[in-house]
Amino acid sequence: MRLAITVGLTTVLMGLTAPGVAPQDAPPGRSSWNREGAARYLDERMDAWFAKAKKLQTGQRVTACVSCHTTVPYVLSRSVLRRAMHVSRATPQEVRVLEEATRRVETYGAHQPLYDSxxxxxxxxxxTEAVLNALILARADAEQNRRDASEPTRKAFRRLWETQRSDGAWDWLDFGLEPFESVDAAYYGATLAALAIGTVPAYSTSQATDATVGIDKLRGYLKEKYLQQSLFNRAWVLLASTRLKxxxxxxxxxxxxAELQSRQQGDGGWxxxxxGPWRWSRSAAPFRAPGRLDxxxxxxxxxxxxxLIVYTLREAGLPVDHPAVRKGLQWLRANQQDVQVGQQIRPAxxxxxINYDREHGGEEGEPWPRMFMSDAAxxxxxxxxxxSD
Structure with missing residues (x-):
């Protein structure tokens, strides 16, 4: 089995690192935003994450934990951006994320958990890790236009079904931090699982018993809990519904x-x-963030x-000239800004x-965590x- 997984990883990596062509500047006019600058920002932030994130013993090596604010958005967006820039070669950061996810999958049951206190x-x-690894590996398969899942992805999905709860969701890291690590974030995690399943056609239509039972339980959970969710979580299930029926x-x-459109602000953004509403894992009011907010x-x-909302509305079928989409895109094109990140200035x-004020110094304002949510942004x-270009 280990040989098969290693061969599968080698095949995927060879595909992801096929020779490419040099990046091209975006054409003038409607696409007037800095693609190369955004690419540099995302790559450098992944490098910072690899360097500073918690390290986990994984076999004979260590790997970086996967974050919902930096790693997951990077996985979802970076290959899309390089294709738009006419680059076929995967970035070193993309390759490393895939390598580390595969090593974690290879060592299930024997590696250090994300948190073990x-x-x-x-x-x-x-x-949490079962969902995130399945998503990362499913995305890699999609990059290769695979109809069937690779062996590492198959193993990741077996783990996904093994760790699924009886209610159809997965246990999720809860540190009382919104929107990714709170008691309410289990629903967000379930939408990521739905995205992973829908990304691999063979799984979303599988007749295998574990897959059909697991998908049915997942659908049941997302439907049953839908009305209790924040608008953020419901936006994510709308996105997931564009992949899994x-x-x-x-x-x-x-x-x-309609509700998402109603929350659009006067300047076109959200x-x-x-x-919300945001609860920070508190069971009763008053619901307060763990830190001071601005x-x-x-x-x-x-x-x-x-x-997130413009992308989701577009994926859900709204045309680029829909008023809400058009105004949102105008806001995005107008608000890519130069940001001081360490010693560098990058457009982001x-x-x-929404947990701490990270903009006014102090322990919570150190440059690395200060930009976590801007990585997702x-x-x-x-x-x-x-x-939409």
Whole structure:
């Protein structure tokens, strides 16, 4: 089995690193945003993540943990951006993410969990990682235009079904941090699982018992819990529904699209703060963030909310000239800005933490975590713009 997995990984990596051509500047006019600058920002932020993220013992080597604010958006967006720039060669960062995810899959049951301070965190880690690895490997298969899953992806999906809860979701890391690591984020995690399944056609239509039972349970969970979710989580299930069928009824889909449009701000963007309600894993009011927040910053339109919603609306079928989409794209083109990141200045889109004020110094304002949500903002702004240019 190990030989088969290694051969499969080698085949995928050879495909991802096929010779490419030099990047080309975006044409003038409607595509007037800095693609090369966005690419540099995303690549350098992944390098920073590899260097500074928590290291996990994985066989004889160590790997970096996978983050929902930096790694997942990078995986979803970077290959899309390089294709738009007429580059076929995968970046070194793309290759490393795939290599590390495959090594984690190879060592299930024997590697260091994401967090192991207690049994609860070990359980949350197993569920979270099963979903994220399946998504990363499914995306790699899609890059190769595979009809059937590669062997590493098959193993990742076997782990996905093994760790699925009886209610159809997965245990998810909960540190009381919105929007990715809270008690409500289990629904977000389930939408990522749906995206992973829908990315590999052989799985979304599989007749295998484990897949059909697991997909049915997942659909049941997403439908049953839908009305209890924040608008952020419901936006993600709308996106997932463009990959995996029968997650939303037509009425739910139309009502959700209308609700998303109603939250658009006067400048054409959306604000992450308005996509709640946010609870920070608190079971009863008052619902407060763990740290001090800058309300004036959070009230403004931001890149993550705007990019995510414009991209999702486009994937859901709204045309590029739809008023909400058109205004959102105008906001995105106007708000790629030069940002000081360490010693470098790079063009990016900003989003601010809804857990801590990271903009005014102090321990929470160090440059590396200060840009976490801007990593997601830049990736989803790229997805929205590339998909509409």
């Amino acid at each position: 207690n049994e609860r965190k070990k359980t949350e880690s197993r569920g 029968d997650l939303l009824t037509r009425a739910q889909r139309e009502a959700l699209i 604000s992450l703060q308005t996509l 309300a004036s910053l959070l009230a403004k339109s931001d890149g993550y909310a705007t990019g 889109w900003r989003t601010h933490s 830049t990736a989803f702004s790229v997805l929205a713009l590339v998909g």
